[in-house]
Amino acid sequence: MLLRLQGLVKRFPGVTALNQVDLDLAAGEVHVLFGENGSGKSTLVNVVSGTYPRDGGSMELSGREIDSWNPQKARAAGISPVFQEFSLAPDLTVEENLFLGRERNRGGVLKKKEMRDQGRRALAELDFQVDPGARVGRLSRADQQMTEIAKALLQDVRVLILDEPTASLTERETARLFELIRRLKAKGVGIIYVSHRMAEIRHIGDRITILRDGHKIATVDSSRVTDQELVEMMTGRKIGMLFPRIDHRPGETVLEVQGLQAGERLSQVGFQVRKGEIVGLAGLAGGGKSAVVRTLFGLVRMTGGRIIHRGQEITSPRPAEMLKRGIFYLPSDRAAEGLALPRPVRENISMAALDTPLFSVKGLLKLRREGRQAEALSSRLQINPQSTEIPVRFLSGGNQQKVMLLRGLTRGSTIFLFDDPTVGIDVGAKKEVYNFLKALVEDEKAAVVLVSSELPELLNLCHRLYVVSQGRLTAEFSGPEITEENVLKAFFQVQRKNPQAPGEAPLPVL
Amino acid sequence: MTLSQPAGGRPAPGGGVFSGLAARQSVPLVTALIVLFLFFGLSEPRFFRTYNLINILRNSSFLVIISLGQMLALIVGGFDLSVGAVVALASITSALTMVGLTPALPDQVLAVIALGVLAGLIVGGLVGLINGLCVALLKVPPFIVTLGTMSIATGIALYFTTGLPVYGLPEGFTHWFGRFKWLGLPVPIYISAVMVLSLWWLMNWTLLGRYIYAIGGNPHAARVSGIRVNLNTTLAYVICGLLAALTGILLTARVGTGEGTMGGELIMQSIAAAVIGGVSIGGGVGRVELVALGALFLTLVTNGMNLVKVESKLQTIVVGVILIAAVAVDQFRHRGREDYRP
Numbered sequence: 001m002l003l004r005l006q007g008l009v010k011r012f013p014g015v016t017a018l019n020q021v022d023l024d025l026a027a028g029e030v031h032v033l034f035g036e037n038g039s040g041k042s043t044l045v046n047v048v049s050g051t052y053p054r055d056g057g058s059m060e061l062s063g064r065e066i067d068s069w070n071p072q073k074a075r076a077a078g079i080s081p082v083f084q085e086f087s088l089a090p091d092l093t094v095e096e097n098l099f100l101g102r103e104r105n106r107g108g109v110l111k112k113k114e115m116r117d118q119g120r121r122a123l124a125e126l127d128f129q130v131d132p133g134a135r136v137g138r139l140s141r142a143d144q145q146m147t148e149i150a151k152a153l154l155q156d157v158r159v160l161i162l163d164e165p166t167a168s169l170t171e172r173e174t175a176r177l178f179e180l181i182r183r184l185k186a187k188g189v190g191i192i193y194v195s196h197r198m199a200e201i202r203h204i205g206d207r208i209t210i211l212r213d214g215h216k217i218a219t220v221d222s223s224r225v226t227d228q229e230l231v232e233m234m235t236g237r238k239i240g241m242l243f244p245r246i247d248h249r250p251g252e253t254v255l256e257v258q259g260l261q262a263g264e265r266l267s268q269v270g271f272q273v274r275k276g277e278i279v280g281l282a283g284l285a286g287g288g289k290s291a292v293v294r295t296l297f298g299l300v301r302m303t304g305g306r307i308i309h310r311g312q313e314i315t316s317p318r319p320a321e322m323l324k325r326g327i328f329y330l331p332s333d334r335a336a337e338g339l340a341l342p343r344p345v346r347e348n349i350s351m352a353a354l355d356t357p358l359f360s361v362k363g364l365l366k367l368r369r370e371g372r373q374a375e376a377l378s379s380r381l382q383i384n385p386q387s388t389e390i391p392v393r394f395l396s397g398g399n400q401q402k403v404m405l406l407r408g409l410t411r412g413s414t415i416f417l418f419d420d421p422t423v424g425i426d427v428g429a430k431k432e433v434y435n436f437l438k439a440l441v442e443d444e445k446a447a448v449v450l451v452s453s454e455l456p457e458l459l460n461l462c463h464r465l466y467v468v469s470q471g472r473l474t475a476e477f478s479g480p481e482i483t484e485e486n487v488l489k490a491f492f493q494v495q496r497k498n499p500q501a502p503g504e505a506p507l508p509v510l
Numbered sequence: 511m512t513l514s515q516p517a518g519g520r521p522a523p524g525g526g527v528f529s530g531l532a533a534r535q536s537v538p539l540v541t542a543l544i545v546l547f548l549f550f551g552l553s554e555p556r557f558f559r560t561y562n563l564i565n566i567l568r569n570s571s572f573l574v575i576i577s578l579g580q581m582l583a584l585i586v587g588g589f590d591l592s593v594g595a596v597v598a599l600a601s602i603t604s605a606l607t608m609v610g611l612t613p614a615l616p617d618q619v620l621a622v623i624a625l626g627v628l629a630g631l632i633v634g635g636l637v638g639l640i641n642g643l644c645v646a647l648l649k650v651p652p653f654i655v656t657l658g659t660m661s662i663a664t665g666i667a668l669y670f671t672t673g674l675p676v677y678g679l680p681e682g683f684t685h686w687f688g689r690f691k692w693l694g695l696p697v698p699i700y701i702s703a704v705m706v707l708s709l710w711w712l713m714n715w716t717l718l719g720r721y722i723y724a725i726g727g728n729p730h731a732a733r734v735s736g737i738r739v740n741l742n743t744t745l746a747y748v749i750c751g752l753l754a755a756l757t758g759i760l761l762t763a764r765v766g767t768g769e770g771t772m773g774g775e776l777i778m779q780s781i782a783a784a785v786i787g788g789v790s791i792g793g794g795v796g797r798v799e800l801v802a803l804g805a806l807f808l809t810l811v812t813n814g815m816n817l818v819k820v821e822s823k824l825q826t827i828v829v830g831v832i833l834i835a836a837v838a839v840d841q842f843r844h845r846g847r848e849d850y851r852p
Contacts, residue, residue, distance in 0.1 A: 299733075299734070319735070320737075322736075324736070329734060331731075337728075337730040337731055338728075339728060339731055340723070340731050340732070340794060342726075342727050342793075342795045343724065343727040347723065351737070352735035352736055354721070360717050364716055365717060365720060367714070
């Protein structure tokens with residue numbers, strides 16, 4: 001065995017993050033760590049890579065006992081972590097970043113030529129086509145990740161740790177990453193792969209270790225376990241079907257878009273949304289699916305076209321006005337655009353409706369009313385912890401997203417624009433988001449636009465589906481036409497027409 | 511799950527302001543105040559004399575008012591370096607107005623005083639408005655904007671006075687705003703108390719206050735929530751300017767002359783008082799009552815050091831150390847908490 005952990009214990013004040021966890025990793029194996037947020041996955045990889053000292057248990061690398069351990073020693077021993085937060089300097093070039101912190105030098109003077117040659121060789125070996133002189137901050141998230149991996153692989157790597165590597169990648173970029181993982185496996189690198197994405201771990205993993213509340217639940221062969229079993233082991237409860245059956249009963253058209261234009265980003269986008277249905281927008285990252293709803297809500301400047309809401313034309317949408325009209329937007333990046341992190345749950349729930357009679361009169365807040373509302377709402381989605389006075393910063397991703405959903409209920413909105421509502425949350429919370437969508441459509445007869453980078457979500461929840469590519473709507477499917485095959489074909493056709501991406505393989509079926 | 515049912519749920523244990531959170535946050539500061547109080551009191555008996563205690567309260571009242579303004583700028587996500595210059599500018603503006611109007615309106619002292627105070631407040635509000643507009647609309651970093659307006663305001667104040675004090679203020683002004691006592695306490699103490707209550711009310715019970723917290727917490731989220739970010743950010747800076755001007759006017763009455771060199775030390779002291787009171791330099795966090803305590807704490811330190819005869823230059827050093835220590839403690843607290851999350 002390349003790496004063997006036995007009875008690993010890690011405590012933080014008030015919580016045992018890892019409790020007697022065993023794990024082993026063979027050379028050339030992809031070992032998946034699977035679990036909900038807070039189950040101990042990240043703690044485990046942080047202990048292995050030396051960031052956190054362990055409080056108990058033993059670690060062996062190639063049969064040698066490891067005593068004292070820190071990030072430098074871990075790297076020297078060939079353990080390279082690639083975390084979600086990249087360790088790249090955005091203003092330096094790819095090349096400079098590859099050698100960041102271990103620049104080749106003689107007496108403090110950089111050996112630029114040597115680094116350039118070696119860097120280029122490393123990139124070529126990974127078949128990673130990027131300009132070595134490009135500034136990292138200008139690269140796509142996927143290219144940044146490749147740079148990060150290239151950096152990790154520059155030295156002699158025996159154990160590569162990937163922490164949620166596909167969290168912000170499109171399916172095409174994911175395919176590229178998987179190809180790279182296959183090549184590393186063939187070279188005998190052992191890979192610890194942290195994820196809670198069902199589809200990909202089955203695709204890429206050899207063995208799966210399930211963690212829950214800091215305990216190891218089981219280690220299983222990925223070919224001999226069903227999705228159902230995995231989710232049940234992860235959550236500790238029977239979760240049933242992940243996607244609810246949604247009964248769409250479309251009513252009148254409430255929102256219509258004609259020839260929508262937003263600078264270079266969107267052109268000639270036209271579609272309608274009716275009461276009581278979910279309309280999906282699918283597409284690759286950067287293709288403009290998110291820009292459609294952002295333009296509708298007034299976050300991207302509209303340069304042409306018409307938006308018609310209940311028969312009235314909106315010429316230049318602004319967030320405040322759209323909220324007043326009963327249109328709610330849920331941003332994809334909770335931390336960046338959704339939540340005031342230092343403020344309590346209560347204030348984050350009421351934030352978009354403070355100007356309504358529910359929460360204020362003549363500029364004065366109704367604090368008691370607000371407190372009661374927040375309590376009542378948060379108990380409806382079972383936000384954990386229960387106190388609405390805790391700053392949202394201290395909530396898990398899933399619970400933060402619930403706060404965002406509840407914000408949508410404070411104004412009696414009738415049209416909902418959801419921009420990737422399940423990104424970065426665990427399966428249990430996802431299921432709650434889906435049920436929330438179901439209740440909106442079935443009970444409230446709301447109109448929902450669902451932008452998502454997770455295809456299964458769109459396939460299972462949408463009544464109608466548009467494919468967005470290069471700023472245009474390129475295909476529309478409804479009802480039984482919404483199949484994986486059809487949608488992928490639509491992605492693929494557009495790609496073939498696109499001269500910039502020639503000869504790429506069809507997308508893997510995830 | 512039904513979403514449309516009227517909000518009933520669990521009975522709520524009161525709204526947010528009634529939570530114990532604020533009380534818990536104030537424990538370290540109140541403890542420090544008491545310890546300091548006892549320390550100075552035991553090492554120097556004069557400290558406990560009534561006139562000294564009143565003196566502490568009076569001196570702290572200026573710092574309290576200006577720190578409340580600084581607190582607004584910090585909570586909305588910026589800060590204000592121009593408060594000291596506004597103190598000076600408001601001082602000479604109100605002084606020059608009163609001195610200039612007295613010959614024209616010899617029998618209407620009250621009107622002269624009112625106009626003088628108004629003029630001071632207007633220039634303070636104007637500087638605040640410029641700060642706010644530059645930060646909100648032009649997106650210039652608050653550091654640069656307020657550094658610039660600090661230089662401008664100081665320049666104007668010194669230009670119009672050529673650096674000399676403005677004499678000849680109406681007796682009524684220095685009497686009523688400076689020396690007059692009611693129930694044994696000087697007027698500035700009452701004014702600062704009113705300001706603390708007003709700001710507390712503003713921040714906790716009004717939309718403007720809530721918007722300022724929300725914007726400081728996350729300006730993008732505030733915008734997506736339909737909050738008018740530019741307007742409310744600007745208002746925060748305007749109120750900050752007004753409070754700095756009020757401080758300048760009260761100090762003018764106390765000194766008895768308009769001074770173009772007044773208030774330089776108040777920039778750092780106001781930031782220090784706010785930070786000691788738990789205002790986060792990252793924005794979005796801070797409580798009025800604790801900032802007032804922070805200002806009191808800082809005044810207590812200065813007063814105590816005077817009594818035990820610490821040289822004034824050394825005192826400046828102490829204030830600097832306290833400022834950095836307060837921010838370091840704040841950062842440490844946050845970092846500690848985040849690590850607890852596995």
